[in-house]
Amino acid sequence: MASPFHSRFGKVVRKISDRIDEYEAAVVDRYNAAGESLTQTHSRIKDKLNSHEQKLSYRIEHCEAAIVNGYASVGEHLTHTQERLKDKLNSQERKLAEKASHLLSKPGVPKMLAPLRDKLSGECLTAECDTGSKSTDGSQKAIMDQCSDATPVSETSTLSENTFSEFHTDDETINKARIPREKVTVQEFISRGAFGKVFKGTYNGQTVAVKTMADVEVFIKEIKMAATMNHPNIVQFVGVAWNEREDFCCVMEYIDGGDLRGLMDKYEEEKHSTGFDETKIKIALQVAHALAYLHSRDVPVIDRDLKSKNILLNEALGAKLTDFGVSRERADRAMTADVGTSLWMAPEVMIGNAYDEKADMFSFGVVLSELSVHSIPYSHAKLRPGTSQQLSPLVILHRVATGTLSVEFSEAGPREIVTLGLACVSMDPTKRPTAAEAMRVLHAALMQAVSH
Missing domain, CATH: 1.10.510.10 (Transferase(Phosphotransferase) domain 1)
Known part of the structure; x- marks a missing residue:
């Protein structure tokens, strides 16, 4: 039989053991709760980071788009300004040539301007010797020629046409490809190309595509290249026509199925x-x-x-x-x-x-x-x-x-x-x-x- 001491001691041990189990369970519960809280906190932080990352990415892309669009806008504005200035310059040059032609047609004016003509000629010759290239453009040449008594006014009355003809008469490719301008009709607008506009038209009664371009010098390079091409999968070149610089056009095969x-x-x-x-x-x-x-x-x-x-x-x-x-x-x-x-x-x-x-x-x-x-x-x-x-x-x-x-x-x-x-x-x-x-x-x- 167990002594009273052993019996009491056993009860104390069991109570202590029960208390330990209770504390252990409580600690485990608290740890579990803390773990769940940490997991939730981690998840929330991760969601916030993803949200901030998406917002930051969007803002970066938005700023990138705004910057490049700004550059594009400035570039387009400069291009348009350059084109307008060029058009104004050409217009002023034509008006100046017309006024000079009208002034020089009056009696006595050529003789009055003869000294100025000699001075301009001397300066141009000096510049030509210094640079090795001609510095006198068509308008200056026309004015100086008209200052001479030996040059009739009637010979320079069509300045634009003569300037264009003189510029291209030595170009064998262009001369061979030239067709009568009066046989080319321009009808409805079709599209705008890299440097010009394309119209539907006719040539000798045949439907053709007629291309025009403001920059004739660039246009000439395209035409000279097109004139040498011959392939069934390249649009056929028909010819080039002009009476004056302003009505210069390239005539091509007309393709009727769109693009x-x-x-x-x-x-x-x-x-x-x-x-x-x-x-x-x-x-x-x-x-x-x-x-x-x-x-x-x-x-x-x-x-x-x-x-x-x-x-x-x-x-x-x-x-x-x-x-x-x-x-x-x-x-x-x-x-x-x-x-x-x-x-x-x-x-x-x-x-x-x-x-x-x-x-x-x-x-x-x-x-x-x-x-x-x-x-x-x-x-x-x-x-x-x-x-x-x-x-x-x-x-x-x-x-x-x-x-x-x-x-x-x-x-x-x-x-x-x-x-x-x-x-x-x-x-x-x-x-x-x-x-x-x-x-x-x-x-x-x-x-x-x-x-x-």
Whole structure:
């Protein structure tokens, strides 16, 4: 039998043990509660951080867009101001020439101005000797010639026309391409190109496209290039016509099916299937043919403005390239930017680095993307995920130039064309295919599409 002492001691031990269990349970509960609180606090902090991060990202993108849009606005304003000043200067020059012609037609005035004419002639000769180039423009020459008794006023009454004719009579390409201006009619406005406007018109009763441009010197370069081209997938050059500088125009083949961008807009509206069907592959192949022709000339020509708006389509959806306003023959020296249309432009052109024919292949890759998904390039890029707010064009340019944004392709394939398109828009120009290589891929894809 246990002694009273042992019995009492056992009760005390059990009570102590029960108390310990109670304290332990209480401590555990408190720790659990604290743990839950810490977990909730951590979750709230994480949510707040994510919220602040999203707000900060939005503000950065918003500021970025505002800055680049501000630069764009300033650039456009300066361009417009420059154009207005140039127009005013040309207008004032014409008015001055008319006033001078009227003044010099009065009896006795040429003799009064003879000393001034001699002085001007001497200064011009001195400047010519110093610089090795002629510094007298058409207006000064006309005024000085009229100051001489030996120059009849009637010979200089059509200053604008004579100045233009003298400027171009030695250009064999332009002279051979000249057609009678009176046989060219200008009718309805069609579109605005890189440097000029395009109208529907007629020549010898045939429907043609008539292009006009304010900057005749730049226009001449485009015409001389177009006049030497002969390819079924390039709009045919008809001729150049003028009576005066102001009515100078280029006559081209008229294509009646609109442009590729218009067709893609129609496809997008009608929910046409994405990917590449036989029609799209044919269009892509014809564009590649035209590029291969340009790039394989004795002196390769770089289009520099390849885009869906410059790919015209006939009624049978045959493709032809047009608008060579910024095209250039590749020289040995490196060419740099200031050309082309931004959304189709290669990164190296955007940032002003040297470029070659592979810049056209980047633009071709962007066109392949349009054929694949129908939408405007980079329209899938949004200001914030899950919103419909578009990025500004200049933000898009920045991201394309830095390799953080690229065009998209449909998963509908064919896979080999998608692979071709992705290779074309590679940041590294050396990894882009040539036009001839693109032709081979597209021809094989077309044969496969036709056989199915």
